[in-house]
Amino acid sequence: MSVSSAKPLSSRNWFSKASAGSVFGLGLTFAIAGIIGLLIHSDAMPMSASGQLLMWLIPTLWIAILGACFMFRSGLRAWAVLGALNIVLWGVFFTMRATFS
Amino acid sequence: MKIRADILRMYKDIHSWVGITAGLALFVAFYAGAITMFESPLQNWATRPVPVSSVALEKTPELLAKIFAAQPQAMKSYSVIVHPTPEQPARVMWAALSGQERVSRHKVYAGMDADGNLEIVHQDPPEIANFINVLHQRVGLPFPRAISRPIMGIIALLYGLALISGTLILLPSLAKDLFALRISHNVKRLWLDVHNVLGFFSLPFHIVMAISSVVFAFHEPIFAVEHWMLGKSSALHPPQVRHGGTQQSHTVLLTPEAILQSLKVQVPEFEPDTLNYAQGRGGKLALRVAGHDPRYALRGPDSGFAGVDPYTGKIVSTDYLPGHQTPAFAVTTWFFSLHFGSFGGTPVRWLYFILGLAGAFLFYTGNLLWVESRRRRERKTGLLHDTRATTILASLTIGCTLGCVAGISASFAANSFLPGGGSYAAIESVYYAVFLFMIFLAFVVGVQSHKQLLLAIAGVFTIAVPVVDILARPAVFLRSGALSLDGTAFFLGAGLILTAMKIHLRTQKRRCVQSDLSASPR
Numbered sequence: 001m002s003v004s005s006a007k008p009l010s011s012r013n014w015f016s017k018a019s020a021g022s023v024f025g026l027g028l029t030f031a032i033a034g035i036i037g038l039l040i041h042s043d044a045m046p047m048s049a050s051g052q053l054l055m056w057l058i059p060t061l062w063i064a065i066l067g068a069c070f071m072f073r074s075g076l077r078a079w080a081v082l083g084a085l086n087i088v089l090w091g092v093f094f095t096m097r098a099t100f101s
Numbered sequence: 102m103k104i105r106a107d108i109l110r111m112y113k114d115i116h117s118w119v120g121i122t123a124g125l126a127l128f129v130a131f132y133a134g135a136i137t138m139f140e141s142p143l144q145n146w147a148t149r150p151v152p153v154s155s156v157a158l159e160k161t162p163e164l165l166a167k168i169f170a171a172q173p174q175a176m177k178s179y180s181v182i183v184h185p186t187p188e189q190p191a192r193v194m195w196a197a198l199s200g201q202e203r204v205s206r207h208k209v210y211a212g213m214d215a216d217g218n219l220e221i222v223h224q225d226p227p228e229i230a231n232f233i234n235v236l237h238q239r240v241g242l243p244f245p246r247a248i249s250r251p252i253m254g255i256i257a258l259l260y261g262l263a264l265i266s267g268t269l270i271l272l273p274s275l276a277k278d279l280f281a282l283r284i285s286h287n288v289k290r291l292w293l294d295v296h297n298v299l300g301f302f303s304l305p306f307h308i309v310m311a312i313s314s315v316v317f318a319f320h321e322p323i324f325a326v327e328h329w330m331l332g333k334s335s336a337l338h339p340p341q342v343r344h345g346g347t348q349q350s351h352t353v354l355l356t357p358e359a360i361l362q363s364l365k366v367q368v369p370e371f372e373p374d375t376l377n378y379a380q381g382r383g384g385k386l387a388l389r390v391a392g393h394d395p396r397y398a399l400r401g402p403d404s405g406f407a408g409v410d411p412y413t414g415k416i417v418s419t420d421y422l423p424g425h426q427t428p429a430f431a432v433t434t435w436f437f438s439l440h441f442g443s444f445g446g447t448p449v450r451w452l453y454f455i456l457g458l459a460g461a462f463l464f465y466t467g468n469l470l471w472v473e474s475r476r477r478r479e480r481k482t483g484l485l486h487d488t489r490a491t492t493i494l495a496s497l498t499i500g501c502t503l504g505c506v507a508g509i510s511a512s513f514a515a516n517s518f519l520p521g522g523g524s525y526a527a528i529e530s531v532y533y534a535v536f537l538f539m540i541f542l543a544f545v546v547g548v549q550s551h552k553q554l555l556l557a558i559a560g561v562f563t564i565a566v567p568v569v570d571i572l573a574r575p576a577v578f579l580r581s582g583a584l585s586l587d588g589t590a591f592f593l594g595a596g597l598i599l600t601a602m603k604i605h606l607r608t609q610k611r612r613c614v615q616s617d618l619s620a621s622p623r
Contacts, residue, residue, distance in 0.1 A: 008107030011114035034330045044331035046324045049420075049429030055323050056436055059315035063258060067265030070111060093330070 007073065016075020018066070024082035025065035029058045031089035038096045104273050116266035121471050121494070123259040124464040125501045129241030130253075130314075131464065132505055135457025137234045138442055138450045139582070141403050144188040146582035147227035147522045153212040153220055155185065156192040160213070161357045164193055167219040168211050175209070181357045181376040187581065189375070191222070206231065227522020229512055232529060238317070241505060243533060254318025261311040267300055275301070289473040296466040299459050306456050313440040355414050360388070363414030364407065370394050370424060374404060378411065386411050395446050397423035398431075398438035405434075461502075468498040487549070499552055500543030501536075503559040506597070508536035510562040510590065517573035535562065550608065556601035564594030 033054045036042075042050035065082075072078035136143070156164050161181055169176050179195040191210035210222045239249035240256050271278070278297055300307070316323075355363070357376055364373055373392040381387045388411035391404035399405040400421040408418025419425040426434060438444045442453035472495045479488055487495070508531070515531045516522045523531075539555060546554055567587035570577060577583045 008105075009111045010107065011111045011118075014115065014118075030326055030330065033327065037327070037331045042331055044324070044327035046320075047420075049427060049433060051324070051327060052433040053429060054327055055320055056312070056316060056433065058323050059261075059312050059319070063261035063265070063311065063315065066258065066262050070115060071108070097330075 020078035021069030029061040126240035131461040133237035142582040257314035500540035504539030560597030566590035
């Protein structure tokens with residue numbers, strides 16, 4: 001991820017990074033799960049195996065993003081990059097859903 | 102492995118802050134969770150004998166007919182027990198569940214005497230095993246499920262973050278630090294070594310626990326969002342019709358004996374434990390057979406399930422049937438099973454018990470490290486005494502952890518003399534009374550010099566479990582589970598008391614040396 005060697009990372013701006021990871025990280029995991037769900041034609045029913053596997057995918061990805069979001073240089077950058085990724089992936093998801101159905 | 106110094110420092114900070122926020126709740130979750138590995142044997146241990154006659158399996162249809170004539174509401178949902186145990190003492194039983202809370206678990210058992218007269222016995226099962234499971238699920242908080250579940254989920258997320266950051270900061274010095282258990286006078290070094298070894302070797306276990314706990318906390322909203330995102334596509338894929346060929350032609354239920362016979366032919370390795378009948382929508386009766394197969398992972402804490410047509414005996418759903426699942430269902434079953442330790446039988450249960458206790462100890466050492474390094478930093482600035490924050494945290498750490506141990510032991514001891522093993526409210530009050538008392542004590546006596554007092558009290562409560570059990574219900578050796586529980590409690594209690602004595606002797610010695618020094622002529 002974007003790290004400049006000039007300014008060392010620190011935990012001081014943890015809140016802005018962590019909140020970006022929590023909110024946009026969760027949005028991102030849903031978008032990814034949604035795209036995978038469309039690709040495998042999941043109906044996302046709690047009783048179905050694909051629905052359950054997608055459900056398990058979400059906390060796993062979310063925790064991973066939460067762990068990684070501190071590598072952003074600043075909180076602002078975390079919000080910007082994760083936000084942009086959200087827009088792109090949700091866009092992909094809605095486009096795919098519209099074409100599939 | 103090299104990691105940049107500023108990144109290491111950042112993750113070290115994150116690790117200590119998430120650790121200190123979540124550590125105490127996780128201690129309770131892991132200590133209670135380790136005990137929950139044996140929820141079913143503990144239920145057998147705690148349950149008092151129920152005065153209900155046993156009924157041979159082949160006489161079950163007669164018994165059922167009499168039950169339905171006397172209590173038609175039982176028809177909606179009832180279970181036929183294949184091998185009655187103390188926990189499930191009658192051939193036929195049904196439950197009066199009050200919502201999802203499982204706080205009242207009133208049970209009704211039915212049997213027949215020698216003359217064929219129907220016997221119906223009501224019982225509130227002892228709540229100790231259930232209480233400890235609920236305590237585990239609520240990370241020790243006394244709030245209702247709706248409040249404590251999301252808190253648990255957040256704690257689990259922090260726990261996941263602690264695992265990532267903890268692993269990262271250990272990586273650079275992994276080879277050097279891992280096998281070095283430096284037992285010296287440097288307490289902080291020793292706690293750190295123990296913390297590293299425990300954390301590293303049980304990392305896979307902890308990853309499973311972190312992810313599955315977030316799932317348990319948030320699966321309902323996640324499914325709701327998933328459904329909103331993907332639900333429409335279900336119109337393209339109509340739900341599969343699972344009930345193959347059950348037309349109205351079969352209106353006579355098969356006897357439980359015939360069901361078991363039919364299952365034996367279809368899935369010879371699956372050992373059925375309970376036949377659960379329930380009326381679904383439209384009054385159609387569905388049968389779910391709970392059972393186990395020691396060679397496979399089980400979806401539930403104790404069982405896998407087969408959906409069976411109660412009229413033909415044909416298996417209609419193998420989604421949760423051990424060894425007959427589709428690969429996708431087998432994968433999700435493994436996720437659950439890795440949390441519940443419901444694979445590989447009793448040895449895995451004991452392994453999980455030990456891993457759970459080790460996990461609890463990991464969080465305890467983590468908190469102690471936090472306190473210890475804070476103390477050092479404060480001493481470096483010239484402070485002679487701990488700041489208030491350090492004192493509060495040290496007291497909370499000792500008070501909560503030993504309070505949880507003492508409280509759970511006290512609840513076990515209470516089971517032996519409370520009527521019927523104790524209602525949920527009674528067990529809950531015993532636990533929280535002891536828990537809060539220990540926290541209070543930690544703050545009053547000061548844990549810096551009186552940690553051993555709390556250790557000793559927790560030890561006495563724990564060793565009281567076997568003592569009370571033997572005194573109150575002397576036929577210990579005849580009761581299932583009693584020996585394992587009493588033995589484990591004895592060793593744990595003795596260990597706590599010995600540790601307390603050791604710390605006491607050490608401080609005594611140090612005090613002697615100090616007074617000698619101050620008494621010696623200058």
